[in-house]
Amino acid sequence: MKRYPQDPAPPKASGYFRERITPPRMLMTKPAPAKASSASTEDLQRICSQVRRDIIRMTHGAASGHPGGSLGCTEYLVALYFKVMAHDPSAWDMDGRDQDLFFLSNGHISPVWYSVLARSGYFPVKELATFRKLDSRLQGHPTTHEGLPGVRMASGSLGQGLSVGIGAALAKRLNGDDRLVYTLHGDGELQEGQVWEAAMSAAAHRVDNLIATVDWNGRQIDGDVDDVMPLGDLPAKWKAFGWDVLVEDHGNDMDRVLAALAEAKSRTGKGRPVVILLRTEMGQGVDFMMGTHKWHGVAPNDEQAARALEQLEETLGDY
Numbered sequence: 001m002k003r004y005p006q007d008p009a010p011p012k013a014s015g016y017f018r019e020r021i022t023p024p025r026m027l028m029t030k031p032a033p034a035k036a037s038s039a040s041t042e043d044l045q046r047i048c049s050q051v052r053r054d055i056i057r058m059t060h061g062a063a064s065g066h067p068g069g070s071l072g073c074t075e076y077l078v079a080l081y082f083k084v085m086a087h088d089p090s091a092w093d094m095d096g097r098d099q100d101l102f103f104l105s106n107g108h109i110s111p112v113w114y115s116v117l118a119r120s121g122y123f124p125v126k127e128l129a130t131f132r133k134l135d136s137r138l139q140g141h142p143t144t145h146e147g148l149p150g151v152r153m154a155s156g157s158l159g160q161g162l163s164v165g166i167g168a169a170l171a172k173r174l175n176g177d178d179r180l181v182y183t184l185h186g187d188g189e190l191q192e193g194q195v196w197e198a199a200m201s202a203a204a205h206r207v208d209n210l211i212a213t214v215d216w217n218g219r220q221i222d223g224d225v226d227d228v229m230p231l232g233d234l235p236a237k238w239k240a241f242g243w244d245v246l247v248e249d250h251g252n253d254m255d256r257v258l259a260a261l262a263e264a265k266s267r268t269g270k271g272r273p274v275v276i277l278l279r280t281e282m283g284q285g286v287d288f289m290m291g292t293h294k295w296h297g298v299a300p301n302d303e304q305a306a307r308a309l310e311q312l313e314e315t316l317g318d319y
C-alpha cells in the first residue's frame, strides 16, 4: 500500500507487542505453592537404598549405562526431590512456573535421576524397566523428545546445563517467580569451556536464584580428574568467577547434604550465584564399585549385580 507523508505513522513494533504481551505473572493469582516435604533423615536414607537398587537393576537390565556417578549422587538427588525442592509432580509442565526447577547437566547419570523422578511420582516406577530400550522414554542420556515428565533439557553432551539453568533463573526473575533453579554438574564436565562462559555470565547478571552443585568425585570417564586434566584450586576458581562458594566434604552423608543445601538456599537472593562443591564417592554403596573410575560407564553382569544388590536393602519394593 502506498503511504503519504500526512498518514499517521504505523505503530512501532515494540508498541505493537507491548499491547499484546501477557500481563506479568506477578499480577496473576498464584497457584498454591508446591510444598517441600517433611521426610526424616531415616526416610531419605531408606529411599537412597531403593534408588541404588534401581540403579544397579536398570544398568544390569540394559547391559549398559552409568552406575558409578549415579550411586555417588544418590543422596544429593534424593535430598533435593524428597525434601528440599518445592515441586509438584502432578502439575509438571515444561515451564515449571512457581516451582523449583532442576537441570541435570551430567546427563550420563540418568539412572539415578530417572529412579528419583519415578519414585517421587513423575512417571510409573515400572517404566524404569525400559531404561535404554528401543522406543523407551528413558534413553541413556535424557532428552526432551521423549516427553518424559521431569526432563526439561537434553544433556548427553556435557557442559550445557549451567547455561540452561541460568536462562531458567532469569526467566523466573522476569516472571516475578521467586522459586529457585538447581543444577548438577560433573567435575570432569568442568573441563568443558561453556561451563566457564556460563559461570561468568551468571555473576555478571547477578543470577542469585540459582544453586549449582558440582559432583566433586575426582573421577571421570577414563581416569582420575587429576590425571586427565586437573581442575586446580576449584573453590578459588569459582570465587574468581564471582560465585558464592560452599564446599561440602561429605556428599554421601544425608544430614550433611541437607545442611549444605539449606546453607546454599540461605545464601540466595544476595546478588551472587551459589555453587556447592560436593565431595562424593563414585560407586558409593557397592563396595567393589568404590575407589575407582572403572564403574563410570560399565554395567554389572549377573554375578556383579547380585553381589551389589546383597549390599542394598529393598525398602520401597523393586519395580
Ligand SMILES: Cc1ncc(C[n+]2csc(CCOP(=O)(O)OP(=O)(O)O)c2C)c(N)n1
Residues within 6 Å of the ligand: 068, 069, 070, 106, 108, 109, 156, 157, 158, 159, 185, 186, 187, 188, 189, 190, 192, 215, 217, 219, 220, 221, 282, 296
Ligand atoms: C561435550 C562432551 N564431551 C565428552 C563427552 C564424553 N563423556 C561422557 S561422561 C565423561 C566424563 C565426565 O566426567 P564427570 O563429569 O566427572 O562424570 P563422572 O565420571 O564423575 O560421572 C565424558 C568425557 C560428552 N558426553 N560430552
Ligand SMILES: [Mg+2]
Residues within 6 Å of the ligand: 186, 187, 188, 189, 215, 216, 217, 218, 219, 220
Ligand atoms: Mg566426576
